[in-house]
Amino acid sequence: MSPARKSRKKPAPRDLLERLSSLGEAGETGVLQVRPDGWPGGDVYLMGGEIIACGTDRDDEQFGRILISAGAISSGDLEAMRQEVEDDGDLADVLVASGAVSGAQVMESRQILFADNLAWTLSAPDASEEFVASDAVFPTNMQFGLERGAVLEEIRAWRVRVELVLREAIGADQWVTIGEAPEDCDAGLWEGLSEPLTVQEILERAGPPRRKAAERIAGWIATGLLMVDDGAAHLEAIDAEPPPGGEETDYEKAARGEFIKSYDVLDKVDLSGVKVIGAEDGGSPHPSIPSIEALGVEYDDEEVVSRRRSQW
Numbered sequence: 001m002s003p004a005r006k007s008r009k010k011p012a013p014r015d016l017l018e019r020l021s022s023l024g025e026a027g028e029t030g031v032l033q034v035r036p037d038g039w040p041g042g043d044v045y046l047m048g049g050e051i052i053a054c055g056t057d058r059d060d061e062q063f064g065r066i067l068i069s070a071g072a073i074s075s076g077d078l079e080a081m082r083q084e085v086e087d088d089g090d091l092a093d094v095l096v097a098s099g100a101v102s103g104a105q106v107m108e109s110r111q112i113l114f115a116d117n118l119a120w121t122l123s124a125p126d127a128s129e130e131f132v133a134s135d136a137v138f139p140t141n142m143q144f145g146l147e148r149g150a151v152l153e154e155i156r157a158w159r160v161r162v163e164l165v166l167r168e169a170i171g172a173d174q175w176v177t178i179g180e181a182p183e184d185c186d187a188g189l190w191e192g193l194s195e196p197l198t199v200q201e202i203l204e205r206a207g208p209p210r211r212k213a214a215e216r217i218a219g220w221i222a223t224g225l226l227m228v229d230d231g232a233a234h235l236e237a238i239d240a241e242p243p244p245g246g247e248e249t250d251y252e253k254a255a256r257g258e259f260i261k262s263y264d265v266l267d268k269v270d271l272s273g274v275k276v277i278g279a280e281d282g283g284s285p286h287p288s289i290p291s292i293e294a295l296g297v298e299y300d301d302e303e304v305v306s307r308r309r310s311q312w
Helices: 016-025 059-069 075-082 091-098 103-121 148-161 163-168 187-192 199-206 210-222 231-238 250-256 292-299 302-311
Strands: 006-010 030-035 042-047 050-055 128-133 175-177 226-228
Touching (some): 016 050, 016 128, 042 103, 059 103, 091 103, 103 210, 148 163, 163 199
Antiparallel strands (some): 175 226
16 A cells, blocks of 8 residues: 555544545545444545445454355365465465355455445444545455445445444343244344343344344344343342332232232232232131122122122
């Protein structure tokens, strides 16, 4: 790469798509370096205003995973091929030269990697960015013939479709799957997602490409197949201290043997020795509750008996 002519560092723009669009319209050549916190950053390469590449420090790993997910090579064979790559060598060249993977499969996988990198890099929230202008750039995974406006609009539309996933990807909430695996997810992966995981962890397991994984996750959330795991919060609520003012909760009253009026606590406390209205040992009526028939006789009214039965 030629020595950089100039570096222009700016605070994070409101929209990295707009930033890249402006650089493109100005016909710039160089690298837009995006460095977000808690998000996969990347370098977007421009030549004469056109986007020609987007790379990250995980490209080698992700490239291999894309080949494996596409069925182009097994994980074992891929690792064996990695051992053949010399210092500063290219894994793709080794794969094609050995006949393990075809040139077409390498090109397709690299295109998927580029699109994935670009979408995620330009969707980074609160990222610092710096544009380093150069006379020329020589990235490893160059893509030619792309129409900048169409590429950016496609990413903009994708961000709308997966807005919730992008927002939750920087959160700490844990999510769990509900029910059987949907058609767009194999049973093995679905079972692996049944444990509480953050959205970032789910993306890692469901991808690559993460761009397609985000769309699947958005669909699972929309249909109720993926939900926030609130089990821990639920247990904390049960064990919480009494509310200010000293008033006891139904849980505390039930545990102490008081009469319970809230049936949603019945399966959460030990009810040994708790009085139940209308019954004593052996199920006989409690002495403080007159029998329904006795009430009817007292008022000499069969309608009273019928009404009392319906109430109980």
